[in-house]
Amino acid sequence: LTMESDLRNALDREQFFLTYQPQVDAATNRIIGAEALLRWHHPVRGVVSPVEFIPVLEGMGLIVKVGEWTLRAACRAVRDWMDRGLWTDSMVLGINVSPQQFSQPEFFDQVRQAIDDAGIPARCIDLEITEGMVINEVEETIIRMNQIREFGVTFSIDDFGTGYSSLSYLKRLPLDVLKVDQSFVRDLSTDSNDAAIVETILAMARHLKLETIAEGVELEEQLEFLKSKGCNRYQGYYFSPPLRVEEFEALLKNHQ
Ligand code: G
Ligand code: G
Numbered sequence: 001l002t003m004e005s006d007l008r009n010a011l012d013r014e015q016f017f018l019t020y021q022p023q024v025d026a027a028t029n030r031i032i033g034a035e036a037l038l039r040w041h042h043p044v045r046g047v048v049s050p051v052e053f054i055p056v057l058e059g060m061g062l063i064v065k066v067g068e069w070t071l072r073a074a075c076r077a078v079r080d081w082m083d084r085g086l087w088t089d090s091m092v093l094g095i096n097v098s099p100q101q102f103s104q105p106e107f108f109d110q111v112r113q114a115i116d117d118a119g120i121p122a123r124c125i126d127l128e129i130t131e132g133m134v135i136n137e138v139e140e141t142i143i144r145m146n147q148i149r150e151f152g153v154t155f156s157i158d159d160f161g162t163g164y165s166s167l168s169y170l171k172r173l174p175l176d177v178l179k180v181d182q183s184f185v186r187d188l189s190t191d192s193n194d195a196a197i198v199e200t201i202l203a204m205a206r207h208l209k210l211e212t213i214a215e216g217v218e219l220e221e222q223l224e225f226l227k228s229k230g231c232n233r234y235q236g237y238y239f240s241p242p243l244r245v246e247e248f249e250a251l252l253k254n255h256q
């Protein structure tokens, strides 16, 4: 209950901020983009994880407003980095979108406004959706995704393999990127089932002509396995955890 009333004021009190986790090309070791990850700085509890507060925001219906703030803040960040020569128009920032947000009729306008107001190329933004979103209303989801993709934004399927959707949905959705969930990456070098699952997911992505990004890569062995199976992009502690904006900018600067 207190969490709810605290969240009600969090936007006005400017308690939300974004962290950025770099995404890397494994072959060249170059930063090719990042994922924006939301944080809540609570005055007493400190920094709260989205795992705790996103479901509460969803329950309150507040995720739509916070999601719009996130979109706008992320696009403004890209604008700022471009102005400072830290970001090129071939780099992509991933933004997580909750099902409730996506199902709003205004969602496309929110995305377009955020990108236009920031004056950035639409191709610099990738929207990460989850399987939860596509269970219902597949037709409607496909229509909306196509509208947004025509504008130039790409779509990733996040946490792939952890939801309930069938492969037939995956085949029909106009996706660009499949993110291999970290739960399969974690025990890659010790669990032969996980290794088989990852290999299968990567083969399927290749057939569906989807780019792949592996998540939660912490170890050299995991990276080597992924590379050997054709996954050339990753994010994870092995390269960098999610960083506060100043740290992320310093990393981009050193990386040039
Ligand atoms: O950053 P980790 O940093 O703890 O993120 C945990 C979970 O929260 C992830 O599943 C991630 O997809 C989700 N998440 C992070 N930022 C956002 C956001 O801006 N919007 C939504 N809907 N989910 C987010
Ligand atoms: O959106 P998504 O569910 O993919 O959120 C990514 C989550 O994974 C965030 O909570 C982020 O902090 C976390 N994360 C990123 N890299 C690693 C990693 O290498 N290991 C682990 N255990 N978690 C990671």
Ligand code: MN
Pocket (backbone or CB within 6 Å): 035, 096, 128, 158
């Ligand atoms: Mn994500």
Ligand code: NA
Pocket (backbone or CB within 6 Å): 158, 159, 160, 179, 180, 181, 182, 215
């Ligand atoms: Na994920």
